[in-house]
Amino acid sequence: MAPSRPGNRTARIHVVSDVHGNVRDLARAGDGADALICLGDLVLFLDYADHSRGIFPDLFGVENADRIVELRTARRFEEAREFGASLWAGIGGDRAAAIEKAVRKQYAEMFAVFPTPTYATYGNVDMPPLWAEYAGPGTTVLDGERVEIGGRVFGFVGGGLRTPMRTPYEISDEEYAAKIEAVGEVDVLCTHIPPEVPELVYDTVARRFERGSRALLAAIRRTRPRYALFGHVHQPLVRRMRLGATECVNVGHFAGTGKPWALEW
Numbered sequence: 001m002a003p004s005r006p007g008n009r010t011a012r013i014h015v016v017s018d019v020h021g022n023v024r025d026l027a028r029a030g031d032g033a034d035a036l037i038c039l040g041d042l043v044l045f046l047d048y049a050d051h052s053r054g055i056f057p058d059l060f061g062v063e064n065a066d067r068i069v070e071l072r073t074a075r076r077f078e079e080a081r082e083f084g085a086s087l088w089a090g091i092g093g094d095r096a097a098a099i100e101k102a103v104r105k106q107y108a109e110m111f112a113v114f115p116t117p118t119y120a121t122y123g124n125v126d127m128p129p130l131w132a133e134y135a136g137p138g139t140t141v142l143d144g145e146r147v148e149i150g151g152r153v154f155g156f157v158g159g160g161l162r163t164p165m166r167t168p169y170e171i172s173d174e175e176y177a178a179k180i181e182a183v184g185e186v187d188v189l190c191t192h193i194p195p196e197v198p199e200l201v202y203d204t205v206a207r208r209f210e211r212g213s214r215a216l217l218a219a220i221r222r223t224r225p226r227y228a229l230f231g232h233v234h235q236p237l238v239r240r241m242r243l244g245a246t247e248c249v250n251v252g253h254f255a256g257t258g259k260p261w262a263l264e265w
Contacts, residue, residue, distance in 0.1 A: 011150035013037060014260035015251045017192065017231025018123065020044040021053070023109045025258035030115030033262070035149055039231045039251065040123025040158055040192040042110050043103055048073075048206070048234075049256065055102040060087050073206065077164040103127055107134045114139050119147060123192045123232070124160025124167045144179030146186055152265065155183030155225075157191045160232065161211045177215035185223040188263070194230045194250065195220055199238035206235070220246050227263065 014033040019026055021044030030036035047053035051065040064087055071080035088095045107130055114120070116138025122128050128143070135141050142156035157179045159169040183189065193210070194200040195217035201210045210233050220228050224245040234253040241248045251261035 013263045016254040020255035022255045027113035036118045038120040121156040122158030144182045152187040155186035189225045193232045202237040
């Protein structure tokens with residue numbers, strides 16, 4: 001990490017999202033920056049681009065991973081849940097304990113390479129209760145909270161909204177809106193999911209609209225932050241869009257690109 005920049009010199013912040021197990025590139029993500037921001041989804045449960053990677057294929061093999069991706073991509077979510085349940089029944093044991101053990105292993109590796117300082121919030125596939133165990137003194141975890149970085153105020157809202165996918169950290173629209181309200185007016189609004197704008201929530205590879213937040217969209221229009229930064233949609237139809245005074249930026253699918261998005265001022 002670069003040292004703090006005195007006087008009127010430019011500040012540089014690197015932003016990542018949807019890390020999904022990419023520890024190698026995460027270890028270098030803060031190089032040359034004054035701080036790193038992570039917008040969540042550290043866990044890799046199943047890599048839709050490489051079905052051999054993630055917790056699911058480690059437990060059940062690549063062929064079963066192929067099948068569940070096929071069902072989910074076809075939006076046959078109930079069939080996918082039934083298929084997954086049959087696989088878990090086949091191996092026996094405590095499903096929650098097995099998943100938590102695998103997630104803990106991934107968290108230990110990723111939190112260990114976060115540079116100082118790192119500011120992070122949760123993604124929809126993350127398990128927030130575990131973060132406090134792995135976040136070191138150089139990592140600040142924020143959700144529905146604000147912090148000043150380089151003279152600018154950043155607001156953070158983590159998690160996703162409820163979907164048929166039933167990922168670990170999905171919350172109600174009301175709870176999400178309350179966190180947006182708690183953040184208030186900021187210079188940079190950092191969230192895991194995008195505002196509810198069709199071009200920003202449509203994934204061109206998965207061929208579906210992901211869930212964005214109407215409360216977030218309303219807050220952007222009302223409070224007019226300089227930037228709204230987010231991830232969640234891995235291959236969006238549009239990565240960058242101006243809404244009034246606000247530049248909305250999907251900072252990228254870090255698991256795939258390995259490159260952080262840079263913000264300078």
